Amino acid sequence: MSDALLGAIAVVSAIALASIIVAAGLAGQPPRSRPPRSTRCPRSIGVGTVQMVAGADDPVIVVEVESVAGQRFTGRLCHGHDDPVVSALRPGVIVLVSFDPASRKQLSLADDAIAVRAAADHSLLRQGVLTHDQLDLIRFGTRSCSVVTGMRATGRDREDYREVQLDLMVTRPGGGQFPAQEVTLVPEAALAKVSPGSIIDTYYLPEDESAIAVCLPPA
Template sequence: MKSKIRAAAVAFGVFAVGYYLYYGLTNRPDEVTGSMLGWVGPQMALPIIAATLVPMAFAFTGDGILAAFTGRNSSEFRNAEVGIGTITAFRQTGVSVNDQPQVRIEFRVEGGDGKVFDSHAKMIVPLTELALLQPGVVLPVRYLPGRTDKVEVDRSGDTGVAQRAMNESLIRKGITTRGKLDIAERGLAAQAVVRRLDVPGRIRGGYTEVVLGLVVTRPDGTTFETSAEKYLPPTAVGLVQVGRIVGVHYLPGNEQEVVIALPVNA
C-alpha cells in the first residue's frame, strides 16, 4: 500500500511537470500575448498541486503514520511473523499527527524460532500513553525474517497469536512448561492469598524464582493450602508479597498444582 501510494504520487508529479514544460515549450506566441502565456496560466495548476501532493503522500505514508490512520499494520507486515519485543529505549522523532507524537522505539526482539535481534519501530502514540513506554515493557511485534532491521508493533488485535508467541518464549527459557500452560488454559480461575514467600536464588533469563505458600479459595467458598513455584521479572516480585491476593488456576482433580496468573508487563 505504501509503495503504491508513493509511486502514484511520483507519477502524478512527473506528469504535471512534464505537461507544464511541454505546454510552455510548444506554445506558439502571437503578437498580442507574446510567449508569456505559454508559462503563465491555468497550466500552472498541475505542478502547484503536485508540489503539495507529493510531499504529503510521502509524509503520510511514513513509518507508523499510515497505521495510525487505519488502525492496522501496513500491508508489508500484516501477515508477518509475530515475535516478542522488549523495549530498550525510545525517543520522539519530532513528527506529530493531530498533536500526537511519532515515537521511535528500540526493541530487543525474540523471534518465533528463538533467535534474538535488535530492531526498531516507529508509531504514533497518544500523549496519554507515552508514560507506558518504558524500558523493559514487552509488546508483540511483527517482523520479516529476511529483514529484521525494522518491525511494527502488532495491531491485529489477535491476543491469541501474541499469547502463543509469549508462551513459546517462556518455555524456551525454562520459565514455564506446557503442563502449566495447559492448567492456565483449562483450569478453574480462583483467588489465593500469599501466606509465605521464599526466594531460593535461582535466575533464568533475568527472571527470579519465587516459592509461594498459598491459601486458595474454591468457587464454593472453601479453601485449601498449597505451594507454587514461579519465575518472575524483578518488577513483578512486589505483586506476590505476603498478604497479597493473586489470581490462580487449578484443575479440580489436582489441587496441589496451581498456576499463578500475573500481567505480562507487571
C-alpha cells in the first residue's frame, strides 16, 4: 500500500477513533427514533494522483485512484467551473477523493466531514470493530457518560483490538443512573481507559436502556 494511502488512512482513522467508535459529530443532538437503515452503499474514500489537466475554461481532470481497499482505477474529477481548489490542481498533485463504488469513474474531492466519516464508518463495520446497532446508537442516541465498575477480557481479539466485557453505571442527562453491561472491542493501547473507575462516553436510547454503545478517545 502506498505511503500516500497510508497517510490518508491515518487521517480517516484519527477522525474515526477520536470518536471511537465514530460519528461523534452527531452526538448531543436531541434523541430521535432510528430511521430505517439505508441500503445504499456509502461513498468510498481513496487517494488520487492527478494524471492530466486538459482544457482551460472547463478542464478535464483525470485522476489515478487507490482506494482504502487497495483497488486501483482511473476516474474523472467532477467539479464546479469556478472551484478555486480544482483550479490549483496540477499533474502529480495528491488529493483525497470520494466515489460511488458502483460508479467509480466519477470522482469528487473528499473535502467534507460527511464523506470521510461515512468511509470510516464503513471501514469499521467491515472490520467488525463496530456493529450496525452500535453505530445507530452513536449516531442517533443520547450522549451521556458512565463509570466503569468492572472490566473483563473475553480472550478474543481482532488485529490491534481486544474484546472486553464492561460493567457500567450510566448517568442519565436528566438525573439518575442505571446499570448496564457492554461487550466491545477496545484498542489494545487504550485498555487502561476502560479500567474500573474510568469515566467514558456512552450512548443509549432513553426508551430502551437495555442497549448501549461506548466511545473512547484515541490512545
